[in-house]
Amino acid sequence: MPLPTTLTEESRTGGHTAAGADPARAIAAALRSTLGPNGLDKMVIDRSGTVVVTNTGATVLDAVEIDAPIGRVIRDAIQTHARHVGDGTTTTALLVGELLDAADELVAEGLHPTSVADGYVRAADRAQDTLRELSVPIGPDDARVRAAASTAVTGRWDAAATERFADLSVGALRSVGFDAARVTLHAYPGGGLADSERVEGILVDTDESSTTVDGFGTEGRRALAEPTIALVDGEVALPVDGAAGAVAVQNPGDLATVRDHERAVGRDLIRSITEREVDVLVCQQSIDDDLRTELARAGVLPVERTRRDEFDAIARAAGATAVTAPADLDRDALGSVGAVRRRSVGGGAVLTLTDLPGESHESLLLRGGTPHVAAETKRIVADCLAVARHAARGGVVPGAGAPMMAVSNAVSDHATSVDDRSALALDAFADAVTVIPRTLARNAGADPIDALAALRARHHDGEATAGIDRSGAVRDAFDAGIVEPVAVPARCLETAVRTARLVLRVDQTLDAEAGGSRSAGTEHHGHGDGHRHGDGDVHGRGDGRTHGHGHDRGGYPWALSH
Incomplete structure (x- = not known):
């Protein structure tokens, strides 16, 4: 993988965002070829030798190791985006890389990092308005x-x-x-x-739950019709006295007495279940081996270590109430389903609960x-x-890079009405978001410059739904059936701007040690005329050293207050 794993210092002097731009560039470069319908896969091999083949940005970043602190920040932001939206991770990575790259050039030209960040925020607000105007509300059956x-x-x-x-x-x-x-x-x-x-219905993987269902009870059944279901949100085991103590066994007779007592307690526990005519006992934790055997002999199907989401789904679907111990079971806590079946899939066994009276449920096998x-x-x-x-x-918007081109034009037009230096950041933002249609064209084998020029011309002519199709040509995305939820580009832009703004406001990476703190990298520069402290020293002189208040770098974390 081309991802750097040791980026903790600036790679070049004079650029405030260089330490952030380099990991962002590396992440974007690693994922760029995966974007779009012509995207290629990545084969990621971790240190244990496990191979993952995917073109999902979040999966790639999750599998590789990134030591650069800024790189980890970017990765975490992208993974958070993936958890909330489910798509657009590569788009977000490319946007972060372009925004930080553009910011690097602006800062080198003298624009303050906070001015760049503020300009990006203003651009993002205009972008969100544009996406709302472009979106089309639809219903579930559309x-x-x-x-x-x-x-x-x-x-x-x-x-x-x-x-x-x-x-x-x-x-x-x-x-x-x-x-x-x-x-x-x-x-x-x-x-x-x-x-x-x-x-x-609900599918329960018995390999994951370590449940033994061979024979499906003592009668060799493979299905239970209208079974009564009980749920225990805990473990099913012999009760343990909370008081500290020990049992002294003096002779074999005493040992037999202890075992008889345990068997009697176990029989009482089994009876508390069978007397309520329970057919299936679903336990979120483990069931004692001996008790599980006795339950099966009594005609009760034990299902243990059930996944939490499946356990909760069974409770809702069966109309059952989970209890903490079998002794707490009563008729009101029990539920039922139309059928419980055992079937073999992929060399393992699964249980399916169908005809659910409480709420419908779907399992994709x-x-x-x-x-x-x-x-x-x-x-x-x-x-x-x-x-x-x-x-x-x-609602939805056209795909194929159309939203980003619409955003680019809207932000660029808005920049003409801004009379301060943040207009430069708006223009940079407008250019940065075109990385998506450019990359789509490049991955399709088309000339990205020609494709982008043609796409921009179509948008200027009022065709806001025009995008780059799979062949690299410009066409109406809606007509081609290329659509995406408005939430995807909206969240991509939000995450990218928030991440870029966070990185832009970082001017130094510190590595905490037992005795205090030490600088893990050189200072970021580019603050214009410097930053003068009360003792007359100037912070940001461009010599690559850390200055401030007469203290050395031996451990006083003075930079944390700036």
């Missing part, structure tokens, strides 16, 4: 919801797979009213994408030929779900 999901993953697989991803994701969301909490994903190797399916393919399939569908949900709730 065909453009599916188009947005398809656009988000175009290029990450073939055309048929892209359509399959969109169908699975949007179909699942529509069946649960676009409530993401009622959709769960499970990926298994050993099959193709065509073998993936929607399960109208995804297949891939290898564990790596299955994992990537799960990441792609997760992105589809997030994008479709945002599109249905917040």
Whole structure:
């Protein structure tokens, strides 16, 4: 990977943002080729030898090691964006890199870093207004919801797979009213994408929960019709006296007495479950081995170590109330479902709970030929779900770089009405956001200069929905079915500006030590006429040394107050 792993100092003097621009450039360069429908994949190999093949920016950054502090700040911002939006991570990385690169040049020309940051904020406000004007509100049943999901993953697989991803994701969301909490994903190797399916119910992976379901009870059943379900939000084990103490065993008879007592306690616990006619006991933590065996013998299916999201979903879907211990069970706490079935998938066993009376739930059972393919399939569908949900709730804008070109023109026009030096930052912002259509054109094999000029001309003619299509040509993105939720470019710009502003306001990296602090890198310069302190020393003389208040660099963290 071309990502630097030891960037902690300025790579060149005289530039306030150099220490931030270099890691940002490196991250942007590493992800640039992954953008768009023609984006290429990255193969990331960590120190343990694990291989990850993906073109998702957040996944790439999560897999590589970045030692540069500013690089880690940028990575964290991008990953936070990915968790909230699900798409646009590479776009955000490219925007951060371009904004910091442009800021570096402005500061070198004499503009103060805070003026650049303030200009970026003003530009971002105008950009958000432009995106709102460009957006089109749609409903959950609108065909453009599916188009947005398809656009988000175009290029990450073939055309048929892209359509399959969109169908699975949007179909699942529509069946649960676009409530993401009622959709769960499970990926298994050993099959193709065509073998993936929607399960109208809750799927529990018994390999993850370490549940033994061989024989499905003593009668060898593979399904339970209308079972009664109890949920225990804790572990099921023999009670332990909280008081400190010990049991002295003097002879074999005493040991037999202790064992008889434990068996009696265990029988009472099992009876507290069976007397309530429980068919399935779902436990969020572990079940004692002996108790699990006795439960199976008594005809109760034990399900332990259930994933928290699945446990909560079962409680809502079955109309059950979780208790902390089996002794707390009563009829009001129990629930039921239409059926519980056992099936084999990918060499393992799963349980499916269907015909749910409480609330509907969808489980997407995804297949891939290898564990790596299955994992990537799960990441792609997760992105589809997030994008479709945002599109249905917040509206859509044309994709293919059209929003960024519209933003560029709007901010550039706004800069003409600004009569102070921050207008330079607005112009720089307007140029920086065109990195998205430029990169789309380059990755499509087109000349980025010609493509950008043609795109800008179309926008000046009032065609605000024009973008760069998969072939590198300029066309109407809506007509081509290339759409994205307005939340994606809006959040990309917000995250990029916030991150760039944070980096611009950092003038030094400090590495704390046991005895205090030491400078981990040289000072950032470019403050114009300097910064004079009360003792007559001047901070920012350009000689690469740290100055201030007569103190040496031995540990007094004076810079923390500036």
